[in-house]
Amino acid sequence: MPVARQTTWQVTTRVARFLRPYPGMASATVLCAVLGQASAFVYPKLTQYLLDDVLAQRRPDRLGWTIGGMLAAYVLRDGFNSLRIRLNNAFEQAVILDLRKQVYGRLQRLPVGWFDRRASGDLMTRVIEDVNAVERLLIDGTEQGVVAVLGIVGVLYFLFATNVTLAWMAMAPLPFLVGGAIWYTATAGNRYRERSRASSALNALLMDNLQGIRQVKAFGRESHEDDRFHQRADALRQGSLRVMRAWAWYSPAMSLVAAGGTVLVLWVGGRHVLAGTMTAGELVGFLLFLGMFYQPVSQLHGLNQMAQSARAAGERVFDILDADPEPVEGVRADPGWRARGEVTFEGVSAGYGLERPVLSDITLEARSGQVIALVGPTGAGKTTLVSLIPRFHEVTAGRILLDGRDVRSMDLADLRRQVAVVSQEPFLFNGTLRENLLYGRLEATPGELQAALEAAECDGFIQRLPEGLDTQVGERGVRLSVGEKQRVSIARALLKDAPVLILDEATASVDTATERAIQSALDRLMAHRTSFVIAHRLSTVQAADQILVLAAGKIEERGCHRELIGQDGRYSRLIRAQRAAEALEVAGVPRRGMGSG
Numbered sequence: 001m002p003v004a005r006q007t008t009w010q011v012t013t014r015v016a017r018f019l020r021p022y023p024g025m026a027s028a029t030v031l032c033a034v035l036g037q038a039s040a041f042v043y044p045k046l047t048q049y050l051l052d053d054v055l056a057q058r059r060p061d062r063l064g065w066t067i068g069g070m071l072a073a074y075v076l077r078d079g080f081n082s083l084r085i086r087l088n089n090a091f092e093q094a095v096i097l098d099l100r101k102q103v104y105g106r107l108q109r110l111p112v113g114w115f116d117r118r119a120s121g122d123l124m125t126r127v128i129e130d131v132n133a134v135e136r137l138l139i140d141g142t143e144q145g146v147v148a149v150l151g152i153v154g155v156l157y158f159l160f161a162t163n164v165t166l167a168w169m170a171m172a173p174l175p176f177l178v179g180g181a182i183w184y185t186a187t188a189g190n191r192y193r194e195r196s197r198a199s200s201a202l203n204a205l206l207m208d209n210l211q212g213i214r215q216v217k218a219f220g221r222e223s224h225e226d227d228r229f230h231q232r233a234d235a236l237r238q239g240s241l242r243v244m245r246a247w248a249w250y251s252p253a254m255s256l257v258a259a260g261g262t263v264l265v266l267w268v269g270g271r272h273v274l275a276g277t278m279t280a281g282e283l284v285g286f287l288l289f290l291g292m293f294y295q296p297v298s299q300l301h302g303l304n305q306m307a308q309s310a311r312a313a314g315e316r317v318f319d320i321l322d323a324d325p326e327p328v329e330g331v332r333a334d335p336g337w338r339a340r341g342e343v344t345f346e347g348v349s350a351g352y353g354l355e356r357p358v359l360s361d362i363t364l365e366a367r368s369g370q371v372i373a374l375v376g377p378t379g380a381g382k383t384t385l386v387s388l389i390p391r392f393h394e395v396t397a398g399r400i401l402l403d404g405r406d407v408r409s410m411d412l413a414d415l416r417r418q419v420a421v422v423s424q425e426p427f428l429f430n431g432t433l434r435e436n437l438l439y440g441r442l443e444a445t446p447g448e449l450q451a452a453l454e455a456a457e458c459d460g461f462i463q464r465l466p467e468g469l470d471t472q473v474g475e476r477g478v479r480l481s482v483g484e485k486q487r488v489s490i491a492r493a494l495l496k497d498a499p500v501l502i503l504d505e506a507t508a509s510v511d512t513a514t515e516r517a518i519q520s521a522l523d524r525l526m527a528h529r530t531s532f533v534i535a536h537r538l539s540t541v542q543a544a545d546q547i548l549v550l551a552a553g554k555i556e557e558r559g560c561h562r563e564l565i566g567q568d569g570r571y572s573r574l575i576r577a578q579r580a581a582e583a584l585e586v587a588g589v590p591r592r593g594m595g596s597g
Contacts, residue, residue, distance in 0.1 A: 011314035012307070015134055018095050025091040029084055033147040036080035040292065041154060042073035048285030056281070096135045103127055103317060109325040112392040113352065121204030126316045129199065133313035136306055145303055148296035155293040162286045163278065169268050170290055173261040177254055177297060184250050184308075191246060192312035195239035200316075202232040258294040265290055326391070328412040331405075339403050339418040341368040341499035341530030343389060347398035350388055358384045359553045362398070366546070368499075371531045373541035375574060376550035382534045385550070386502045389532070390419040402500070420498035422525070424505035426489035428477030433462065434469040436477070436488060440495030448495065456491035456521045458484075483518060490521045501531040538578050547571065 019026050046069050054062045104127060115123075159167040209216065209225055216225055269286060272278035343366040351357035358381045366372045374382040387393050388400055391407060400407050407415055420440075428436045437452070438444055444452075449469075453459045461484050465471040477485045486506060493501065506522060519540065526533075535541045542561040549557035549564070549571045557569050564571040 005315060011134070011311050011318070014318065015099075015310075015314060018099055021098070022091060022094060025087060025094070029087045029091055030146050032080045032084035032087060034150055036077050036084060037147055037151050037154070039073050039076035039080065041158065041289075043070055044158070044285045044288035044292070046070050046073070047288055048281040051281030051284055052279045053281075056279075092135060096131060099135060099317075100127060100131050103131060103320050106321055106323065106325065109328070110320075110323050111326050111394075112387070114323060116352070119200070119204035119207070121202075121207035122200035123320075124207065125196075125200045125203045126320060130196070130313035130316045133310050134317055136310060145300070148300050148303070151296040152293060155289050155296075158289045159286065159293065162282060162289070163269070163272070166265050166269050166272075166286055169264050170261050170293065172264060173257045176257045180250060180254050180257070181300070184246070188243075188246065188308035191239070191243045192309050193315070195236065195243055196312045196316060198232070198236040198239040202229075202236050205229060205232050258297065261294070262287070262290060326412060327408075330409050330411040330414070332411045333414045337414070339499045341418075342366065342401075342403050343500060343530060343532075344401040344404075345385075345388075345398065346401065348388065348395050348400060349397035350384060350393060350395050352393075357396075357553065359388075362555060364546070364548060364555070364558070366530050366532070368530055369528055370545040371526060371533060371541075371543070373544035373547045374532065374534045374550060375538060375541065375547060375571065376556075380550035381553045382550055383504055386504060386532045386534065389500065389502065390416050390421070417496075418498050419500045419502065420493040420496045421502045421504065422486075422489050422493050422506045422522075426477070426485045428473050428480070428485055428488060430473070430475045432467075432470050432472055433465070433488065436473060437469070437492055437495065440492035441497070444495050452491040452494040455494055455524045456487045457518075458487045458491050461487075486518055487521055490518070490525055494525055499529055501526060501529045503531060503533045503535075505534050505536055538575055549574075 046066055050063075050066050050070075053059065054066055107123065107127070156167070159170060205228060209229070216222060265287065269278060269283045273280055273283050345362045345364045348359060348362040349357065350359045362385060364372070374385060376382060384393065388395055389402075389407070391412065394408075402410070402415065402418065429439070434449075437449060440452075441448075450459070453462065462468055462471075471479070473479050477488070480488070490506075503522065503526075506518070533541055533544065541547060545560065546558060547561060547564055548555050549569070551570060557564055557567060557571050559567070565575065
């Protein structure tokens with residue numbers, strides 16, 4: 001999706017608020033920089049004094065303390081600089097932490113649909129690389145900018161105090177320097193945006209490839225992926241080169257213009273020295289100050305490059321911070337409230353924008369403890385329907401009630417505590433089994449954890465693991481089988497102990513034998529809970545209290561298994577088709593599932 005463009009000033013003012021919690025560190029950093037710069041001003045004046053009042057007048061008695069003064073000025077300059085670097089590093093890391101925490105915190109609170117439209121690799125780039133780029137503008141830019149401006153003001157004072165004519169000669173390159181800065185600022189934004197997009201595209205491809213490495217190898221697509229990576233990496237190379245080429249012209253050109261000013265001052269100043277209206281010491285001192293003048297001017301040009309990079313990065317960071325979070329606020333329930341589990345859909349419609357309607361006029365009522373089965377072809381809207389209950393997606397019309405309360409009026413945390421989800425592809429975090437199980441309820445006791453493991457029939461395979469519950473499961477649980485991961489997911493849901501349960505094709509990815517083992521665990525999980533079950537094997541839902549047959553986003557049939565068989569409609573045809581598929585499977589021909597919808 002396109003990212004809203006912002007000016008450099010907008011980005012700068014928006015990120016400046018992250019400096020507010022650290023006024024002491026900010027002030028101390030700038031103060032050290034100013035004192036270091038002030039110490040540097042001593043050297044040109046002492047150099048002028050050395051040439052005109054010590055060497056020219058042959059005063060050896062003054063040589064020692066003059067050189068000592070120069071040495072002291074260097075010590076003070078570098079001492080303040082060392083302290084500034086240490087303060088700046090601590091300041092920098094504190095601000096990075098705050099900014100990154102805020103961006104990550106906003107990501108955690110954005111609706112599920114927001115992530116459906118963005119690549120994970122792109123979001124990782126924003127949280128890591130783009131935050132760093134914005135921080136550089138915050139800390140380095142602020143410090144260097146203040147010091148550069150103060151340095152320019154201080155040097156101008158000494159230049160005009162030394163020789164007004166030469167000072168005006170030194171100002172001659174300024175219009176060209178300002179014009180160059182305006183040109184670079186006006187043209188740099190698109191180059192940095194293009195480089196940022198290329199970096200995000202490369203990271204997104206890398207993440208997809210690493211997560212899908214088994215598919216890459218299974219289809220023998222290593223060379224194909226090499227080509228794709230080369231294309232993305234080459235796009236980043238070209239984007240980076242466009243930035244570098246512009247800087248390669250801009251920076252030396254500005255340096256050449258500044259050098260022209262130095263040459264002009266040397267020519268006019270040399271004539272003054274030859275005419276006797278200026279001493280050699282004054283000219284050398286003036287030239288040293290002039291170097292100190294062009295140095296901060298050059299720093300400002302470098303800051304301009306930093307600002308354009310931060311502008312592109314800031315737009316991408318603020319795209320996250322400006323996104324509307326989930327509407328979490330609502331009427332809070334009493335502490336310890338547990339829903340009865342009565343779920344009602346009243347004329348509910350939903351979709352993914354106006355261009356993608358998925359559900360239309362869904363009406364159903366699930367009483368406490370009932371099992372509601374959802375069946376139908378792929379794309380019918382089954383998964384979308386159950387995702388509306390915990391508000392992973394929002395309804396576009398109608399309403400959903402939990403125990404008679406509109407879920408949109410409830411506090412989101414209260415609502416989601418009442419719902420547990422076991423999906424077709426259980427997700428395990430890259431940690432230990434214990435950490436993944438306790439995700440269901442962090443404060444669960446060892447006894448409660450053991451009870452959940454036994455009910456989910458996990459204790460058998462866990463005892464065979466070398467480190468038991470402390471075994472690392474790997475990324476996405478790669479070290480466990482599909483059936484083992486699914487049982488861990490069931491145990492996690494048991495620990496949560498929510499009154500409403502969603503089973504989204506919880507046994508679709510396992511074989512028949514494993515399904516039977518998991519089904520007994522699911523039966524324990526569903527006991528005394530209102531359960532919404534999406535199943536591709538209809539034999540697992542024949543005992544449901546209600547079976548809803550969805551097609552094209554609408555409920556086409558409803559009733560129990562016996563009633564629907566008697567209607568001889570879509571459900572009956574699905575049953576016959578699946579029995580035929582099972583017969584083929586017995587004969588050794590693999591069958592095809594019905595999909596998740």
